[in-house]
Amino acid sequence: MSLCKNLFVYGSLCSDEVLQVLINRVPRSSRAVLRDFHRYRLKERSYPAVAQKPGASVEGKVLFDISDAEKKVLDNFEDVEYEATPADVELVDSAPQPPVAATVYVWRSDPELLYGTWSYAEFEQASLPSFLAMCRGFANGLHQRIPL
Secondary structure (H helix, E strand, C coil), rough: CCCCEEEEEHHHHHCHHHHHHCCCCCEEEEEEEEHHHHHHHECCCCEEEEEEEEEEEEEEEEEECCCHHHHHHHHHHHHHHEEEEEEEEEEECCCCCCCCEEEEEECCCHHEEEEECCCHHHHHHHHHHCCCHHHHHHHHHCCCCCCC
């Protein structure tokens, strides 16, 4: 069972194309900020990770109403290096309101792999086509085991 039906995304899952490939739809979303975390580059990888860093913030978006089957697909996609963690995020696209509960995939693997600051614009320009091809291969195998 999922921690929450809302998912805060901050990296490759911000791409509508990636979501369409992985879960066969683009969920309703809103821009959001996760406080006291930083979005790092990962050595030799095109995708990022977040880890706690007091005073920092990560811009991303909240995907609303993620089904249990979709959450299973995304849990498998994020693999064991990330931990699905509950968090409160602030919505950016609306008038001030209380934080929204969401799940975020937080890096739990080797901290030595983290460095700098990851940029979605750089990812989109340099890596998105090859990343989408990898996602298609992943999704084709996984959807046979986890139907959406």
